[in-house]
Amino acid sequence: MPKLDKMSNDELITISKKMFYGGFAFLPFLWLVNVMYFFTMCRKSTAPPALRKYVLMSLAGCILSFIALTTWYAVFVNKRVQWGQSADTITVVIPKGV
């Protein structure tokens, strides 16, 4: 693993770009990793704007996906009993004593 500060700006942008585009394959976690990895780099004033752009977009994508997933899960948990049989077909773990 290269040390972040030893890599040139171009390398950093390449890595960030790869992680950003990779995250479009339903991988918001990769976006989160992108943000966490380059966060300190972005805070510095020497950071290239392209890097900041990718990190910011990754952050936005990650937050949106997280909100979407959490909303769906909350809806599912609360309405599961109500939906009855259709909910059972998409459930992996059915808690005992519903």
Next chain:
Amino acid sequence: MQAENSDSSDDQLPLLPNVPELDVHILDEPSNESPSVLSNDPATRLRDLVRFYMNQLTLLFYPLLVTFGLICWLETTLNMDPLQESGESNTDEDISMGDIMEQLGSSIIYALSMVLGIAMITMMFVLCFKYRFYKVMFLWLGFSVLSILGVTVSTIWIELMEIFNLPIDWITFVACMWNFSVVGIIAIFWSDGPLWLQQAYLIFISTATAISLLRLPPWTVWTVLVAIAVYDVFAVLCPGGPLKLLLDIAEERDEDVPALIYTAGMASLENTSETIGIYHTEETPCASSSKKPWTLFNKKKSGYERIIGEEGDVENSINTNSVNTHIIHNSSDGPFIQEGRESESEVLQEEDWNSVKLGLGDFIFYGVLIGRAAATDAITVCSCIISIFTGLSLTILILTVKQQPLPALPISILFGSLTYAIGSYITTNMVIHSLVDGVIII
């Protein structure tokens, strides 16, 4: 091995850091310690080297502790189901001799078959390496990592959800598992990714594999542990052992052996990505400190990473592989760069040989021992952890002195098993009765 290499030639980038057999790359010691680096007194150098690597040893303790903690928590949580038949139920006194012999017999058969399976897979690995079927190794490793991250972790997660009585639907489940596995593959096999992510995933892989190994009946687990420890000694030290063969081939070709190795530290890779060609992370089956990852259940933790750089495979493979332990403060930035090494790979190498690495197989089998101890009480677990660390320190000390690949498993497993036996049967009772009967007053 690495020691000799590094000392002799600088242009020869030793696979040292990456060489699995040597989890500690002591060779470059002089550059690590600035003050006595140039000391020609072998005694002083040795002493400094030992001190240096002992400092690095603590870097290995943190991931081991995290792994142990995870395994203990998972073991105790996953076995909480009262409907489950506990495997420990037959440790009562009224077990007939026939039962014990039967258990022992079946466990020995299990252990032998596991060791045979592991040996076969390692031999296959050696053959692939020898005839340069790198793609096969790469795919094999990737597949095994994917299956561990996908299947085993899914199973553990579902069991956890069942115990906590939480519902999970397919959509959330698939989304989370897809994310987890794919990012795991990326983290382990992509050298440009973050180090801490790779370390975390290596810890997850070790935990998952250890948990799945702990599903065997109790006696079998112990027999398997002992058998694998004995096998490790033969595989690494005997001339015909597969690990030794792997190391020899790697050494004569000056390449890096594929292996999944945990490096605890910051790797400072000076190389730019242009010089890094194809790399695979590999889990070293060999390596003195690493244990073979192949299990009978076909879970492979190894990945082979070989970097084909312009100067050759050397350094890159080391760096990209797992995590290279890097002693940040002791980075060889100082002496070697000043000596005017142009090639980045060499610089990399310098920095690399300071790192201490531990093979993933060691993580797994240490974890299995601790998981077994977790089924009893906390006193046994703590003493087993201490004994494993003692064994590891001793192994690295001997490694530092002998400078030759050594198996990391036997000493620790020996200490650990003895401590478990003594702890669970004697120490626990002693401490509890001392407290209850008022001998020790808290």
